[in-house]
Every structure is written in C-alpha cells, then in structure tokens.
C-alpha cells in the first residue's frame with residue numbers, strides 16, 4: 001500500500017510517499033481502507049519534534065532519539081470503510097463506513113490502517129463526507145473533554161482563545177450546545193468562520209486584548225496558551241474555570257496552586273479518547289448541532305504541502321487529506 005513515511009525529524013520535505021506493507025488485522029482488529037485523514041498541528045509537531053522543554057526529552061526517548069522509531073507514518077484521525085475484521089470482532093463488519101482517532105500509534109496517512117475494535121471507532125454520520133468525518137475525533141474529543149471539565153451552565157460566558165483551529169472550532173460549537181454565550185478569539189481573517197459556527201462575539205487578537213476588560217468570563221478555554229496566566233485568571237469571574245490545552249511547565253505548577261488556593265479552577269490534561277464520546281459527537285452531528293470546518297483538502301502525494309499549510313497558521317478549522325479520490 002501507499003503511505004507517507006518520515007525517517008527523520010525535520011521540515012515538511014522529510015515526508016515521502018512510499019510503498020509499504022499492507023497491515024493484516026489481528027483477531028481483535030478491524031482493517032480500515034482509509035478514504036480521508038487530516039493533518040493537525042500535532043502531526044507537524046511530531047514531524048519537526050517541536051515540543052515544550054518539559055515534554056521534549058521523555059517524548060524523544062519514547063519516539064526515537066536520533067530518528068523516528070516508534071511512529072513512521074503520521075496522521076491522528078481517519079474516516080474510511082472496514083475492509084476486513086479479525087475473528088474476535090463482533091461490532092463491525094466489512095463495508096461499514098467508520099471514523100476514528102488513531103491515538104498514539106498515528107498511521108492515518110496511509111491507504112490502510114488496522115485499529116483495535118475496542119478502541120474508539122464509530123459509524124460515520126451519513127450526512128458527512130469522509131473528509132468531514134475524519135476531522136471530528138481530535139478536535140471534537142479534546143474540546144468535549146475540556147468543556148465537560150468546566151461543567152458549563154446555560155447562560156455562562158465562555159471565551160475560547162485560538163477558536164478557529166482544530167480544537168477551537170469544535171469548542172465554539174460545543175460550548176453553544178451546552179448553552180454558553182461564546183466569545184471566540186482568533187486572527188482577523190478567521191472571524192467570519194467563527195460567526196458562521198455560532199460565536200456570539202468575536203475578537204481579533206491582534207486588535208483587542210481580551211484579558212484587559214476585568215472579570216468578564218466564567219470559563220476561558222485557552223488552546224494556544226500564549227497569554228499571561230495571571231491576566232487570564234483576572235479575566236475570570238468568581239468560581240471561574242480556566243482550561244489550558246497546551247501548558248508550559250510553570251503554567252502547570254501555577255494551575256495546581258491556583259486550584260488549591262482560590263475559588264478558581266485551572267484544568268489541564270490529555271483527553272482520554274472514548275467510544276461513547278465519539279458516539280456522542282456523532283449524535284450531535286446527526287442532530288445538526290455540530291459540523292467540521294474544512295478549509296482545504298490535499299491528496300496523499302501532497303502531504304508536505306498540507307503540513308506547510310497547517311504550519312503557515314492560515315488554516316481555518318481543519319486540513320483534510322483525501323486518500324481515495
């Protein structure tokens with residue numbers, strides 16, 4: 001099968017389309033013919049090995065010190081058709097149209113991918129294209145995980161910083177679904193998209209400082225984490241919750257300290273990916289309450305261009321990879 005492989009860390013040009021062995025499903029696995037995948041910022045970070053200092057060494061030891069060893073095919077989410085099932089698999093059959101995250105094993109940038117049937121895999125909503133469905137797991141599951149931690153009550157004011165990216169574009173819609181009044185912050189050319197997906201108010205972060213207006217929000221969901229921690233806390237009302245997706249080491253210590261010593265709570269953690277949550281998102285999609293924002297699609301053989309586009313910062317929502325044309 002064809003797959004995009006990287007044998008060394010570096011710029012997008014390290015990505016090469018190659019012929020590799022087609023995987024064979026184990027007894028508890030499904031073999032998925034990948035129709036579409038995405039490139040998310042996490043793929044680019046793995047390729048370039050661009051991570052915060054506290055995370056760099058342990059992850060590098062795990063991933064391969066001199067060159068990538070554990071994962072050679074990137075891609076964290078996919079949508080496709082079940083091509084075969086292992087003998088112990090009961091929940092899926094050949095021909096099922098599915099979507100799924102690939103989790104720590106990556107591997108979606110290929111024509112086929114095996115996944116354990118007990119891992120989060122859901123039947124693709126009939127209303128979505130493969131590209132749209134492939135874009136749901138990373139953004140949707142992370143946004144859902146963080147927003148549930150905030151336990152949003154109807155009418156609360158939620159600010160989402162970095163709102164037009166993979167996670168933010170789902171967070172805006174999910175926060176609206178939970179009844180919040182949503183302020184979405186991103187760059188100027190992305191504000192129309194944010195209005196379209198339901199933001200009540202939008203802020204261009206280059207033109208306006210959201211954290212300058214005093215205690216205005218019940219929840220701040222910070223996807224980019226380039227703001228002063230103290231200013232964000234000051235922008236929260238009493239009992240406010242600060243959700244930090246991408247914290248630096250000192251921010252994690254301050255998060256714990258703040259949660260212990262004040263009435264404000266700071267939350268950070270990796271999202272567990274669960275089948276019931278993927279099905280919850282699927283239900284919202286089928287009910288018309290949630291959609292994927294797809295900016296552009298690239299074919300598998302233009303993976304380097306897709307990575308470069310994601311890294312340019314121009315991406316609105318998600319960048320899809322079309323594997324089956």
Ligand SMILES: NC(=O)c1ccc[n+]([C@@H]2O[C@H](COP(=O)([O-])OP(=O)(O)OC[C@H]3O[C@@H](n4cnc5c(N)ncnc54)[C@H](OP(=O)(O)O)[C@@H]3O)[C@@H](O)[C@H]2O)c1
Nearest residue numbers: 041042162164165166167168186187205245246270271313
């Ligand atoms: N903790 C976890 O469980 C977890 C899970 C998944 C991902 N992550 C990490 O979270 C990070 C972001 O995720 P993502 O995939 O949603 O990123 P993304 O798709 O790149 O979106 C980030 C958005 O933030 C905007 N932005 C950049 N600087 C900003 C600023 N100063 N103020 C406001 N908006 C700003 C970007 O727009 P412009 O470029 O136009 O400025 C972009 O629209 C990644 O580093 C990823 O690895 C963490």
